[in-house]
Amino acid sequence: MGSLHVRPHAVTVRIGDPISTEGIKLDARGELNQTLRRKVAESIGEPG
Amino acid sequence: MLLSRLRAYLLIDPLIIGSTAVFGFLSLLASTFDKSGRTQHAIARRWARFVLAASGARVRVEGLEKLEKDASYVLVANHSSFMDTPVVLQIPLQIRFFAKQGLFRIPLLGGHLRRAGHFPVARDNPRASLKSLTDGARLIRERGVSVLLFRKAAGRPMGSASSRRARRTWRSRRACRRCRSGSPARGRCCRWDRCTCGRMR
Numbered sequence: 554m555g556s557l558h559v560r561p562h563a564v565t566v567r568i569g570d571p572i573s574t575e576g577i578k579l580d581a582r583g584e585l586n587q588t589l590r591r592k593v594a595e596s597i598g599e600p601g
Numbered sequence: 602m603l604l605s606r607l608r609a610y611l612l613i614d615p616l617i618i619g620s621t622a623v624f625g626f627l628s629l630l631a632s633t634f635d636k637s638g639r640t641q642h643a644i645a646r647r648w649a650r651f652v653l654a655a656s657g658a659r660v661r662v663e664g665l666e667k668l669e670k671d672a673s674y675v676l677v678a679n680h681s682s683f684m685d686t687p688v689v690l691q692i693p694l695q696i697r698f699f700a701k702q703g704l705f706r707i708p709l710l711g712g713h714l715r716r717a718g719h720f721p722v723a724r725d726n727p728r729a730s731l732k733s734l735t736d737g738a739r740l741i742r743e744r745g746v747s748v749l750l751f752r753k754a755a756g757r758p759m760g761s762a763s764s765r766r767a768r769r770t771w772r773s774r775r776a777c778r779r780c781r782s783g784s785p786a787r788g789r790c791c792r793w794d795r796c797t798c799g800r801m802r
Contacts, residue, residue, distance in 0.1 A: 561658060566689065
């Protein structure tokens with residue numbers, strides 16, 4: 554991050570399954586945040 | 602390695618900087634007659650394609666079939682490089698960004714970001730960030746655009762030691778904010794160096 558040394562590379566953007574927020578109350582935002590974090594971690598092959 | 606650095610510093614970087622200036626100027630011009638931000642977004646996508654081509658990046662987008670064409674989304678992406686912005690602009694949606702507030706203070710760039718409909722996020726000021734999030738929600742409802750935010754702990758691979766440290770720091774910062782409002786979580790705040798609670802240090 555932050556380097557000016559740009560190198561040619563192959564980049565893959567993976568779009569995950571949408572997480573529905575329908576019916577989710579404000580109190581459940583922490584849980585939603587955790588779900589989101591876990592899904593991003595899974596998609597990039599890292600432990601959440 | 603030397604050749605790679607020379608090519609980056611003498612060819613690719615000037616191309617990126619030059620194209621950013623040219624496309625930025627065009628986008629500024631466009632913002633005078635298009636208040637919706639759609640023209641600026643089209644220009645940004647062309648800029649992104651140019652920057653990626655100049656840097657030799659080959660971008661492949663997987664999972665486009667999961668997106669409905671006319672729906673609005675809140676996109677969250679991990680952030681590990683300056684090139685992430687042109688990369689995510691390859692997603693064919695009307696995207697507006699939540700960007701760190703410091704960028705909005707840069708002359709020309711800040712005004713341009715605002716006019717294009719992007720939102721500042723003050724990471725150390727939850728109240729101001731809440732206003733940005735509310736504005737983003739309003740824009741999604743009214744204009745049917747999607748918004749994108751890069752997740753916290755930028756630049757650190759998720760699950761790494763530095764990422765875990767960043768999350769711990771975030772927790773302490775959150776506790777510190779509670780401390781300011783007088784909640785019983787006060788005892789945990791003293792490790793956070795930005796804490797304004799003098800008694801706890």
